[in-house]
Amino acid sequence: MSAPGTGASGPAPRRRGRPARTEATVGPGARERILAAARTEFAERGYDKASIRGIARAAGVDPALVHHYFGTKEQVFGAAIEVSFEPALNLPDLLTHGADGIGERFARYFLGIWENPATRAPLIAVIRSAMTHDTAAKVLRGFVLRRMLERVAAELAVPEPRLRAELAASQLVGIAMLRYVVQVEPLSSADPEDIVRMVAPTLQRYLAEV
Structure with missing residues:
Protein backbone atom coordinates (compact mmCIF):
# COMPACT_ATOMS: atom_id res chain seq x y z
CA MET A 1 0.00 0.00 0.00
CA SER A 2 1.37 3.39 -0.97
CA ALA A 3 2.20 5.94 1.70
CA PRO A 4 -0.22 8.89 1.93
CA GLY A 5 0.45 11.55 -0.71
CA THR A 6 2.65 9.29 -2.87
CA GLY A 7 0.09 7.23 -4.77
CA ALA A 8 -1.33 7.84 -8.20
CA SER A 9 -3.87 10.31 -6.84
CA GLY A 10 -1.37 12.21 -4.67
CA PRO A 11 0.82 15.17 -5.70
CA ALA A 12 3.94 14.41 -7.71
CA PRO A 13 7.13 14.46 -5.64
CA ARG A 14 9.22 17.64 -5.90
CA ARG A 15 12.24 17.16 -8.13
CA ARG A 16 15.54 18.79 -7.41
CA GLY A 17 17.81 20.37 -9.96
CA ARG A 18 17.25 22.96 -12.68
CA PRO A 19 13.98 24.90 -12.43
CA ALA A 20 11.28 24.11 -14.97
CA ARG A 21 11.79 25.86 -18.33
CA THR A 22 8.69 28.03 -18.13
CA GLU A 23 7.91 31.11 -20.17
CA ALA A 24 8.88 33.24 -17.15
CA THR A 25 12.39 31.79 -17.01
CA VAL A 26 13.25 31.44 -20.69
CA GLY A 27 10.74 33.72 -22.43
CA PRO A 28 11.48 36.90 -24.39
CA GLY A 29 11.74 38.98 -21.22
CA ALA A 30 14.31 36.76 -19.50
CA ARG A 31 17.34 38.40 -21.13
CA GLU A 32 16.13 41.89 -20.20
CA ARG A 33 15.45 40.80 -16.61
CA ILE A 34 18.95 39.36 -16.37
CA LEU A 35 20.48 42.62 -17.62
CA ALA A 36 18.39 44.68 -15.18
CA ALA A 37 19.37 42.38 -12.32
CA ALA A 38 23.03 42.53 -13.35
CA LYS A 49 31.20 40.64 -4.97
CA ALA A 50 28.53 40.31 -7.64
CA SER A 51 28.05 36.76 -8.89
CA ILE A 52 26.29 34.91 -11.68
CA ARG A 53 24.26 33.04 -9.06
CA GLY A 54 23.18 36.28 -7.39
CA ILE A 55 22.24 37.86 -10.72
CA ALA A 56 20.23 34.76 -11.65
CA ARG A 57 18.44 34.74 -8.31
CA ALA A 58 17.51 38.42 -8.66
CA ALA A 59 16.25 37.82 -12.21
CA GLY A 60 14.28 34.72 -11.24
CA VAL A 61 16.14 32.44 -13.64
CA ASP A 62 18.57 29.53 -13.49
CA PRO A 63 22.29 30.49 -13.46
CA ALA A 64 22.73 28.34 -16.57
CA LEU A 65 20.46 30.75 -18.45
CA VAL A 66 22.73 33.68 -17.54
CA HIS A 67 25.68 31.74 -18.96
CA HIS A 68 23.61 30.88 -22.03
CA TYR A 69 22.85 34.50 -22.84
CA PHE A 70 26.07 36.18 -21.74
CA GLY A 71 28.79 33.67 -20.87
CA THR A 72 31.12 34.76 -18.06
CA LYS A 73 30.64 37.40 -15.39
CA GLU A 74 33.01 39.64 -17.35
CA GLN A 75 30.73 39.34 -20.38
CA VAL A 76 27.64 40.04 -18.28
CA PHE A 77 29.37 43.18 -16.99
CA GLY A 78 30.21 44.20 -20.56
CA ALA A 79 26.57 43.82 -21.58
CA ALA A 80 25.46 45.86 -18.55
CA ILE A 81 27.92 48.59 -19.55
CA GLU A 82 26.53 48.68 -23.07
CA VAL A 83 22.98 49.10 -21.77
CA SER A 84 24.11 51.79 -19.32
CA PHE A 85 25.94 53.75 -22.01
CA GLU A 86 23.30 53.27 -24.69
CA PRO A 87 22.15 56.91 -24.62
CA ALA A 88 25.75 58.03 -25.15
CA LEU A 89 26.12 55.94 -28.29
CA ASN A 90 24.32 58.67 -30.23
CA ARG A 105 26.84 70.38 -27.95
CA PHE A 106 29.20 67.70 -26.64
CA ALA A 107 29.24 69.13 -23.11
CA ARG A 108 25.48 69.70 -22.93
CA TYR A 109 24.64 66.24 -24.22
CA PHE A 110 27.08 64.52 -21.85
CA LEU A 111 25.86 66.43 -18.79
CA GLY A 112 22.26 65.80 -19.83
CA ILE A 113 22.84 62.05 -19.59
CA TRP A 114 24.31 62.41 -16.10
CA GLU A 115 21.65 64.87 -14.92
CA ASN A 116 18.92 62.33 -15.72
CA PRO A 117 18.48 60.09 -12.63
CA ALA A 118 17.40 57.15 -14.80
CA THR A 119 20.71 57.11 -16.68
CA ARG A 120 22.95 58.47 -13.92
CA ALA A 121 22.48 55.59 -11.44
CA PRO A 122 23.76 52.77 -13.68
CA LEU A 123 26.64 54.93 -14.93
CA ILE A 124 27.78 55.60 -11.38
CA ALA A 125 27.58 51.87 -10.65
CA VAL A 126 29.72 51.07 -13.69
CA ILE A 127 32.38 53.63 -12.80
CA ARG A 128 32.52 52.55 -9.15
CA SER A 129 33.02 48.94 -10.21
CA ALA A 130 35.77 49.98 -12.61
CA MET A 131 37.51 51.94 -9.86
CA THR A 132 37.72 48.90 -7.58
CA LYS A 138 39.49 46.63 -18.57
CA VAL A 139 35.97 45.92 -19.81
CA LEU A 140 34.92 49.55 -19.40
CA ARG A 141 38.08 50.83 -21.07
CA GLY A 142 37.62 48.53 -24.04
CA PHE A 143 34.00 49.54 -24.44
CA VAL A 144 34.70 53.27 -24.24
CA LEU A 145 37.55 53.02 -26.74
CA ARG A 146 35.82 50.69 -29.17
CA ARG A 147 32.22 51.85 -29.12
CA MET A 148 32.52 55.54 -28.32
CA LEU A 149 35.86 57.26 -28.83
CA GLU A 150 36.75 55.52 -32.08
CA ARG A 151 33.37 56.50 -33.51
CA VAL A 152 33.84 60.10 -32.44
CA ALA A 153 37.42 60.23 -33.75
CA ALA A 154 36.31 58.91 -37.14
CA GLU A 155 34.17 62.02 -37.60
CA LEU A 156 36.82 64.59 -36.63
CA ALA A 157 38.63 66.45 -39.44
CA VAL A 158 41.62 67.36 -37.25
CA PRO A 159 45.16 66.04 -36.70
CA GLU A 160 45.44 63.16 -34.20
CA PRO A 161 41.67 62.65 -33.91
CA ARG A 162 41.96 59.66 -31.55
CA LEU A 163 44.08 61.61 -29.07
CA ARG A 164 41.74 64.60 -29.24
CA ALA A 165 38.69 62.42 -28.65
CA LEU A 178 33.95 64.90 -9.20
CA ARG A 179 30.37 66.09 -9.63
CA TYR A 180 28.33 62.88 -9.42
CA VAL A 181 30.52 60.20 -7.81
CA VAL A 182 32.82 62.02 -5.34
CA GLN A 183 30.44 65.04 -5.13
CA VAL A 184 33.08 67.72 -4.63
CA GLU A 185 31.74 71.21 -3.94
CA THR A 202 38.17 73.60 -24.08
CA LEU A 203 36.19 70.85 -25.79
CA GLN A 204 35.89 73.00 -28.89
CA ARG A 205 39.67 73.34 -29.00
CA TYR A 206 40.17 69.59 -28.64
CA LEU A 207 37.57 68.58 -31.21
CA ALA A 208 37.68 71.27 -33.87
CA GLU A 209 40.78 73.45 -33.91
CA VAL A 210 43.44 72.37 -36.41
Whole structure:
Protein backbone atom coordinates (compact mmCIF):
# COMPACT_ATOMS: atom_id res chain seq x y z
CA MET A 1 0.00 0.00 0.00
CA SER A 2 1.37 3.39 -0.97
CA ALA A 3 2.20 5.94 1.70
CA PRO A 4 -0.22 8.89 1.93
CA GLY A 5 0.45 11.55 -0.71
CA THR A 6 2.65 9.29 -2.87
CA GLY A 7 0.09 7.23 -4.77
CA ALA A 8 -1.33 7.84 -8.20
CA SER A 9 -3.87 10.31 -6.84
CA GLY A 10 -1.37 12.21 -4.67
CA PRO A 11 0.82 15.17 -5.70
CA ALA A 12 3.94 14.41 -7.71
CA PRO A 13 7.13 14.46 -5.64
CA ARG A 14 9.22 17.64 -5.90
CA ARG A 15 12.24 17.16 -8.13
CA ARG A 16 15.54 18.79 -7.41
CA GLY A 17 17.81 20.37 -9.96
CA ARG A 18 17.25 22.96 -12.68
CA PRO A 19 13.98 24.90 -12.43
CA ALA A 20 11.28 24.11 -14.97
CA ARG A 21 11.79 25.86 -18.33
CA THR A 22 8.69 28.03 -18.13
CA GLU A 23 7.91 31.11 -20.17
CA ALA A 24 8.88 33.24 -17.15
CA THR A 25 12.39 31.79 -17.01
CA VAL A 26 13.25 31.44 -20.69
CA GLY A 27 10.74 33.72 -22.43
CA PRO A 28 11.48 36.90 -24.39
CA GLY A 29 11.74 38.98 -21.22
CA ALA A 30 14.31 36.76 -19.50
CA ARG A 31 17.34 38.40 -21.13
CA GLU A 32 16.13 41.89 -20.20
CA ARG A 33 15.45 40.80 -16.61
CA ILE A 34 18.95 39.36 -16.37
CA LEU A 35 20.48 42.62 -17.62
CA ALA A 36 18.39 44.68 -15.18
CA ALA A 37 19.37 42.38 -12.32
CA ALA A 38 23.03 42.53 -13.35
CA ARG A 39 23.02 46.34 -13.29
CA THR A 40 21.47 46.28 -9.81
CA GLU A 41 23.89 43.64 -8.51
CA PHE A 42 26.95 45.47 -9.85
CA ALA A 43 25.62 48.75 -8.45
CA GLU A 44 24.94 47.39 -4.97
CA ARG A 45 27.75 44.84 -4.58
CA GLY A 46 30.45 45.98 -7.00
CA TYR A 47 32.09 43.81 -9.62
CA ASP A 48 34.11 41.74 -7.18
CA LYS A 49 31.20 40.64 -4.97
CA ALA A 50 28.53 40.31 -7.64
CA SER A 51 28.05 36.76 -8.89
CA ILE A 52 26.29 34.91 -11.68
CA ARG A 53 24.26 33.04 -9.06
CA GLY A 54 23.18 36.28 -7.39
CA ILE A 55 22.24 37.86 -10.72
CA ALA A 56 20.23 34.76 -11.65
CA ARG A 57 18.44 34.74 -8.31
CA ALA A 58 17.51 38.42 -8.66
CA ALA A 59 16.25 37.82 -12.21
CA GLY A 60 14.28 34.72 -11.24
CA VAL A 61 16.14 32.44 -13.64
CA ASP A 62 18.57 29.53 -13.49
CA PRO A 63 22.29 30.49 -13.46
CA ALA A 64 22.73 28.34 -16.57
CA LEU A 65 20.46 30.75 -18.45
CA VAL A 66 22.73 33.68 -17.54
CA HIS A 67 25.68 31.74 -18.96
CA HIS A 68 23.61 30.88 -22.03
CA TYR A 69 22.85 34.50 -22.84
CA PHE A 70 26.07 36.18 -21.74
CA GLY A 71 28.79 33.67 -20.87
CA THR A 72 31.12 34.76 -18.06
CA LYS A 73 30.64 37.40 -15.39
CA GLU A 74 33.01 39.64 -17.35
CA GLN A 75 30.73 39.34 -20.38
CA VAL A 76 27.64 40.04 -18.28
CA PHE A 77 29.37 43.18 -16.99
CA GLY A 78 30.21 44.20 -20.56
CA ALA A 79 26.57 43.82 -21.58
CA ALA A 80 25.46 45.86 -18.55
CA ILE A 81 27.92 48.59 -19.55
CA GLU A 82 26.53 48.68 -23.07
CA VAL A 83 22.98 49.10 -21.77
CA SER A 84 24.11 51.79 -19.32
CA PHE A 85 25.94 53.75 -22.01
CA GLU A 86 23.30 53.27 -24.69
CA PRO A 87 22.15 56.91 -24.62
CA ALA A 88 25.75 58.03 -25.15
CA LEU A 89 26.12 55.94 -28.29
CA ASN A 90 24.32 58.67 -30.23
CA LEU A 91 27.39 60.90 -29.89
CA PRO A 92 28.27 60.75 -33.61
CA ASP A 93 24.91 62.44 -34.31
CA LEU A 94 26.29 65.52 -32.58
CA LEU A 95 29.10 65.66 -35.10
CA THR A 96 26.93 65.74 -38.21
CA HIS A 97 26.13 69.40 -37.64
CA GLY A 98 29.70 70.48 -38.33
CA ALA A 99 32.54 71.78 -36.19
CA ASP A 100 30.92 75.05 -35.13
CA GLY A 101 29.62 74.71 -31.59
CA ILE A 102 30.62 71.07 -31.23
CA GLY A 103 32.22 71.71 -27.83
CA GLU A 104 29.00 73.13 -26.43
CA ARG A 105 26.84 70.38 -27.95
CA PHE A 106 29.20 67.70 -26.64
CA ALA A 107 29.24 69.13 -23.11
CA ARG A 108 25.48 69.70 -22.93
CA TYR A 109 24.64 66.24 -24.22
CA PHE A 110 27.08 64.52 -21.85
CA LEU A 111 25.86 66.43 -18.79
CA GLY A 112 22.26 65.80 -19.83
CA ILE A 113 22.84 62.05 -19.59
CA TRP A 114 24.31 62.41 -16.10
CA GLU A 115 21.65 64.87 -14.92
CA ASN A 116 18.92 62.33 -15.72
CA PRO A 117 18.48 60.09 -12.63
CA ALA A 118 17.40 57.15 -14.80
CA THR A 119 20.71 57.11 -16.68
CA ARG A 120 22.95 58.47 -13.92
CA ALA A 121 22.48 55.59 -11.44
CA PRO A 122 23.76 52.77 -13.68
CA LEU A 123 26.64 54.93 -14.93
CA ILE A 124 27.78 55.60 -11.38
CA ALA A 125 27.58 51.87 -10.65
CA VAL A 126 29.72 51.07 -13.69
CA ILE A 127 32.38 53.63 -12.80
CA ARG A 128 32.52 52.55 -9.15
CA SER A 129 33.02 48.94 -10.21
CA ALA A 130 35.77 49.98 -12.61
CA MET A 131 37.51 51.94 -9.86
CA THR A 132 37.72 48.90 -7.58
CA HIS A 133 38.42 45.98 -9.91
CA ASP A 134 40.97 45.58 -12.72
CA THR A 135 38.76 43.31 -14.83
CA ALA A 136 35.85 45.75 -14.65
CA ALA A 137 38.20 48.60 -15.57
CA LYS A 138 39.49 46.63 -18.57
CA VAL A 139 35.97 45.92 -19.81
CA LEU A 140 34.92 49.55 -19.40
CA ARG A 141 38.08 50.83 -21.07
CA GLY A 142 37.62 48.53 -24.04
CA PHE A 143 34.00 49.54 -24.44
CA VAL A 144 34.70 53.27 -24.24
CA LEU A 145 37.55 53.02 -26.74
CA ARG A 146 35.82 50.69 -29.17
CA ARG A 147 32.22 51.85 -29.12
CA MET A 148 32.52 55.54 -28.32
CA LEU A 149 35.86 57.26 -28.83
CA GLU A 150 36.75 55.52 -32.08
CA ARG A 151 33.37 56.50 -33.51
CA VAL A 152 33.84 60.10 -32.44
CA ALA A 153 37.42 60.23 -33.75
CA ALA A 154 36.31 58.91 -37.14
CA GLU A 155 34.17 62.02 -37.60
CA LEU A 156 36.82 64.59 -36.63
CA ALA A 157 38.63 66.45 -39.44
CA VAL A 158 41.62 67.36 -37.25
CA PRO A 159 45.16 66.04 -36.70
CA GLU A 160 45.44 63.16 -34.20
CA PRO A 161 41.67 62.65 -33.91
CA ARG A 162 41.96 59.66 -31.55
CA LEU A 163 44.08 61.61 -29.07
CA ARG A 164 41.74 64.60 -29.24
CA ALA A 165 38.69 62.42 -28.65
CA GLU A 166 40.40 60.89 -25.62
CA LEU A 167 41.32 64.32 -24.25
CA ALA A 168 37.72 65.49 -24.61
CA ALA A 169 36.47 62.33 -22.93
CA SER A 170 38.96 62.71 -20.07
CA GLN A 171 37.68 66.24 -19.45
CA LEU A 172 34.06 65.10 -19.27
CA VAL A 173 34.70 61.91 -17.30
CA GLY A 174 36.71 63.92 -14.78
CA ILE A 175 33.78 66.28 -14.33
CA ALA A 176 31.41 63.33 -13.92
CA MET A 177 33.66 61.74 -11.30
CA LEU A 178 33.95 64.90 -9.20
CA ARG A 179 30.37 66.09 -9.63
CA TYR A 180 28.33 62.88 -9.42
CA VAL A 181 30.52 60.20 -7.81
CA VAL A 182 32.82 62.02 -5.34
CA GLN A 183 30.44 65.04 -5.13
CA VAL A 184 33.08 67.72 -4.63
CA GLU A 185 31.74 71.21 -3.94
CA PRO A 186 31.14 73.67 -5.47
CA LEU A 187 31.16 71.57 -8.66
CA SER A 188 28.59 69.15 -7.27
CA SER A 189 25.90 71.82 -6.89
CA ALA A 190 26.89 74.09 -9.78
CA ASP A 191 24.30 74.89 -12.45
CA PRO A 192 24.82 72.54 -15.42
CA GLU A 193 24.62 75.48 -17.83
CA ASP A 194 27.47 77.20 -15.99
CA ILE A 195 29.57 74.05 -16.40
CA VAL A 196 28.73 73.86 -20.10
CA ARG A 197 29.69 77.48 -20.57
CA MET A 198 33.07 77.02 -18.90
CA VAL A 199 33.97 73.65 -20.41
CA ALA A 200 32.71 74.14 -23.98
CA PRO A 201 35.69 76.26 -25.19
CA THR A 202 38.17 73.60 -24.08
CA LEU A 203 36.19 70.85 -25.79
CA GLN A 204 35.89 73.00 -28.89
CA ARG A 205 39.67 73.34 -29.00
CA TYR A 206 40.17 69.59 -28.64
CA LEU A 207 37.57 68.58 -31.21
CA ALA A 208 37.68 71.27 -33.87
CA GLU A 209 40.78 73.45 -33.91
CA VAL A 210 43.44 72.37 -36.41
